[in-house]
Amino acid sequence: MPIPVPAHPHLVQNYGRQDVRFVRGQGCWLFDEAGKAHLDAFGGVAVSALGHAHPGLVAAIASQAATLLHTSNHYHHPLQERLATRLSELSGLPRVFFCNTGTEANEAAVKLARLWSGAHAGSKPRLIACEGSFHGRTLGSLALTHTPKYREPFLPLIDVEFVPFGDASALERVMRDDVAAVFLEPVQGESGVQVPPAGYLAQVRELCTRHGALFVADEVQSGIGRTGRMFAYQHTSILPDVLCLAKALGGGVPIGAVVMTEAVAALLKPGLHGTTFGGNQLACAAANAVLDVVTQPGFLDQVAANGARLQAGLRAVFPEAIQVRGQGLLIGVQMPTDPGAIIKAGFDHGVVVGPAGGNVIRLAPPLTITAAECDEVCKRLAQAKASLGAVAAKA
Ligand SMILES: *Cc1c(COP(=O)(O)O)cnc(C)c1O
Helix, strand or coil, X not given: CCCCCCCCCCCCCCCCCCCCCEEEEEECEEEEXXXXXXXECCHHHHCCCCCECCHHHHHHHHHHHCCCCCCCCCCCCHHHHHHHHHHHHHHCCCEEEEECCHHHHHHHHHHHHHXXXXXXXXXXXEEEEECCCCCCCCHHHXXXXXXXXXXXXXXXXCCCEEXXXXXXXXXXXXXXXXXEXXXXXXXXXXXXXXXXXXXXXHHHHHHHXXXXXXXXXXXXXXXXXXXXXXXXXXHCCCCCCEEEECHHHHECECCEEEEECHHHHCCCXXXXXXXXXXXXXXHHHHHHHHHHHHCCCCHHHHHHHHHHHHHHHHHHHCCCCCEEEEECCEEEEECCCCCXXXXXXXXXXXXXXXXXXXXEEEECCCCCCCHHHHHHHHHHHHHHHHHHHHHHHHC
């Protein structure tokens, strides 16, 4: 098993970390302090869309760092305007607000929902989210997050009602004209990579339209090509009213975005919301470099093909899995028991995968992963699994 890395005396111990220190990366590979190569199939939680040290991203960041890092949102800047234009064209939603993280994007969306109610004389006080949802850790986003262990120590939170994910009838039963917004992840990430049944998003869209509620799609994890389309809702023909982005958008440089309709954008009058860092020059240069790659012809088809290949390979490695599921390169392997030991053994065999809720091994590799690297991920996971079998046999 990996050699334990002792808890650092000057770091707050709020994370359960793996016993490894990564010091360098190249493409899909991470290198630890001893120089050992690990194939990265987790992408720093679906962030490292272009892998590590991608030349285009490196060049964009380096040249922007040497030009201008930050001026604040007191001023205009062309990189932000270009990125907003591109996100609008890609999403079909015309207005963009930039922030820094996923939780901030959802936090802004909660405020938009409040303004939406305000615009209707306060007649829309209710917020609805889904069971199994994860929307972030700040108080507004935490209120939308269903997992009891994340939320309960911080009660009271603002009122949010939860309905089962993927069940349009359950949503229909609680939908009335007093709902300001329905928040959901088109593919749930944290809760174990849950893909809703076909038709669900269209039914949610219809219910929101019927009751004048905002449909907020949290694509912090599923967006920017992860599922084989630029945004996961683009597997359907619907448009949300509000789209939350972060994680992969900057390829590792923190940046978040809230993309929205004109009607929603009109609610945010000057001074009502803002952030110091949101969409600064460095972050926008990085995000534009990510989009340069992800929008190349055929790139998303490659993500879809490699996702299918990886899923098939994982089914062969884990025949005992309850389910192998996902969309594109967001994949969950639901195991019969806690997969923590397999994830840990991966570090011995040079493959990085992560956990998700419900005994799930989560894979969210760089979108630039090759077919051969997908096969190598499976090969190394098979070795990691076999090593555990050997340990069990010895004991
Ligand atoms: C990760 C995540 C968030 C929170 O993003 P942070 O950048 O960690 O604040 C919100 N929503 C979804 C769907 C996520 O996966």
